[in-house]
Amino acid sequence: MPTSDKPNVVYILTDQWxxxxxxxxxxxxxxxxxxxxxxxxxxxxxxxxxxAPVCTPARAALLTGRYPTTTGMFMNDIPLNPDEQSIGKVFKAGGYETGYIGKWHVDGHGRASCIPPERRQGFDYWKVLECTHNYQNSEYYEGDDPIIKTWSGYDAFAQTEDACEYIRQHLEKPFFLTLSLGPPHFPHNNAPKEFQDRFDPEAIQFSPNVAFEDAESEAFCRKEAAGYYAHIAALDGCIATVVETLKNLDLEENTILIFASDHGEMMGSHDHTPCKKQIFWDESCRVPYLLRYPPLTEDQQGRKATTPFGTVDIMPTLLSLCGLDIPEAVEGRDLSACVREAVEIDDHTALYMSVSPFSGKNYLDPAYRALRTHSHTYVRTGDGERYLFNDVEDPYQLENLADSADARETQATLEQELQRQLDKIDDPFREGDYYLDKWGYEVNQTGEVPYSR
Incomplete structure (x- = not known):
């Protein structure tokens, strides 16, 4: 099946899935x-x-292909430099129509402020709010209109319909469209009732790395999990709507369709409460990532690619698949060979991090730098701890192999690779205050940059 020089891209980005x-x-x-x-x-x-498994840092890494320590985007509610050579700008310069619908969260000028064109990172079609988690009748700005508007009902449904209408109206030129949906990020009590009714908290099955201290904590976790899965069930219909729209318009063969998330959700794993992320565990940092482009993936349907795929690798990979030049400043790696040639890139590892932990749930956690390989997770924390997991044999990360005799060689190899990666991006891995001072951020008692509505 022939590929297009400029395939469309529809990027469905969810939050905390x-x-x-x-x-x-x-x-x-x-x-x-x-x-x-x-x-x-x-x-x-x-x-x-x-x-960087938390909202603003993850989204900035997606938009720029650069690490949080390079851009300074390692906390929520701080502004992304409008001069970044972002993915939207590169697609636009390459002849694409660009559109963004939904949650943004990299502007840093208030969560309900109107974002001017010069801070939209190359996206022209614009129906966006910086950040909200009120998913019923949520607000947004359209284009350059400074009057705030409201999505009708559950916003993910309305935003998905708007994305499909965008696709219908953009059949003449290639387009790069991001549909950025807020759920299943908490709160977990505001999915449509028909979806909430499907999930009985008492019927939720937890993974082996979840244990409860008492009946109260179990009841809370069950309630949150039921609401989490209600959001997920609702969003499943959104994905179906986009898929059906592409099919009906005969765009499937000429469209790269991606389903992904910015970061994960602990939901009780490893003694961490629901609604928590930022930390290095699999549930926090690993995300779903599906890529369909029939000219290249038709013979790979259902393939599970094990090559580590960090957020910073997304921009160079997509640009390459679309025949666009990758800016020199990009730090991620072009992994398009995984798609084009159906190969695994054996020497690639994904570096991820928490630079200055923040929020009431995370500010006491240690900073860390970590690697994900095809088979292992290796973590070095700011307080000197090491973690090593065989993710193939131990997918719930129940056994820390760090400093064990059997894993000594693996640990030494991964420590060397981790240091090589840090040296490559000039990250000295210092305490959080070092980076706060470097970028001039003032934080409150829980390590957060205060934000306004």
């Missing part, structure tokens, strides 16, 4: 038949990792 929470990945709670069907037609990047 961990990789395990899909039917195709074996989660008994997840009702995701449409996403499961898409997975059977796609390449599934099983080691897709949030370069």
């Amino acid at each position: 961990r990789a395990k929470a899909t039917g195709y990945n074996g989660d008994p709670n997840a009702i995701t038949p449409n996403i499961d069907r898409l997975a059977s037609e796609s390449i599934d990047f099983t080691n897709a990792i949030g370069t």
